[in-house]
Amino acid sequence: MSEPTGKYSITMPRDIAEAAKARSGPSGLSAYVAAAVARQIERDNLNELIKVGEAEHGPITEGEIQALRDQLHEAREQQARSGANAA
Template identity: 85%
Template structure:
C-alpha cells in the first residue's frame, strides 16, 4: 500500500516551475517535486548528523577528506578492474 498523500499549494518562481514541468516527464510534476523535497530532507538530515558529529569529535580536516576520497577512488578502480577480468 502506498503512503497517504495530501494536496498542497506552493509558490515558486514561474521559470523554475516551467523547467520542472518540462523535466518531470510522464511521472508528472508532483512526483518530480516530491523527489526533490525528499532529497533535500536527506541532505538536511545529513547536515544535522555532521553538526552533531563535529560538535562531539571536532571538524574533519581537508587532509582527512582527501584521504577518504582517495580510498573511495581506489576502491572504485579496483572494483572496475575486477569486473573487467570477470567478464
C-alpha cells in the same frame, strides 16, 4: 505499498517550475518535486549529523575529506574492474 499522499499548494518562481515540469518526464511534476524535497531532507539530516559529530569530535579536516574521497575513488575503480572482469 506506497505512502499515502496529500495535495499541497506551493509557490515557486515560474522559471524553476517550468524547468522542473520540462524535466519531470512521464512520472510528472509532483513526483519530480517530491524526489527533490526528499533529497533535501536527506541533506538536512546529514548536515545535522555532521554538526553533532563535529561538536563531539572537532571539525573534519581537508586532509580527512581528501583521504575519504581517495578511498571512494579507489572503491569505484575496483568495482568497475570487477564488473569488467565478470563480463
